[in-house]
Amino acid sequence: MKKSDLSVSNLTKNFNEALILSILFLEPKHGYQIALEIEEKSEGLFKFNHGTLYPILHKLEKEGLIKGDWEADSPKRKRKFYAITSIGKKHMKNQYREWENLTNHFFNIIGEVNK
Amino acid sequence: MKKSDLSVSNLTKNFNEALILSILFLEPKHGYQIALEIEEKSEGLFKFNHGTLYPILHKLEKEGLIKGDWEADSPKRKRKFYAITSIGKKHMKNQYREWENLTNHFFNIIGEVNK
DNA sequence: GAAAATATATAGAGCTTCTATATATCTGAG
DNA sequence: CTCAGATATATAGAAGCTCTATATATTTTC
DSSP, X not given: OOOOOOOGGGHHHHHHHHHHHHHXXXXXXXXXXXXXXXXXXXXXXXXXXXXXXXXXXXXXXXTTSEEEEEOSSOSSSOOEEEEEOHHHHHHHHHHHHHHHHHHHHHHHHHGGGGO | OOXXXXXXXXXXXXXXXXXXXXXXXXXXXXXXXXXXXXXXXXXXXXXXXXXXXXXXXXXXXXXXXEEEEEOSSOSSSOOEEEEEOHHHHHHHHHHHHHHHHHHHHHHHHXXXXXX
């Protein structure tokens, strides 16, 4: 089971994982679709390299936070749909609180530049 | 000159640099002191490994964002005091706006988990 | 006088992301 | 109908950053 610690040493990793898990909260989606939605919702600010995205999905599945299944309907076009698990939901809700805490402390410090 | 782009691929690096530059906005400080203040102000949440801190300071100095000078008063105890440069201030103010933009978009997406 | 805290520095291991490459299907323009 | 571009997944190797460990030396505290 994944540790819910949001360590500062791998912010990007935790950031990317949080985005993916949040996108899957609504409904199952496949990798390519996840990347597109994150890009759209962030107005082009967050872009996933596919070479980064897929290994993360594999890792999240291995950790039991998401579960992937190859599309049943069309056997030719291979698309793997990922659904967030109950463990994944619990983990992500906890992560949200940790991100809130982290950003609050962060802006408390860097807010100095506006004084 | 340093690019002010806040890329998602190295959030931790940008995060650490922002903390250091913000701490130096008030007055010049030496490395060890910077690490302590960040730890205090974050209530222990952000801790710098010294093996991480010093290389960052060297890099920021090389980029002209900070300027380091060995303490004049006590020649025995070696402490290098870093002051933020005008370029560093400008850079950091820009970074603040970019962090605001990034976190706004981020929480807009991960806020889904609370609905 | 000894231990702990202060203070800086670097080397090497480990992890993550990036770029590049490979493969294959589907869609739309011409 | 053909070809280009978009869709879709995957992995290998390069590059970059942080971590741990180690080294050195001074100052403070007991």
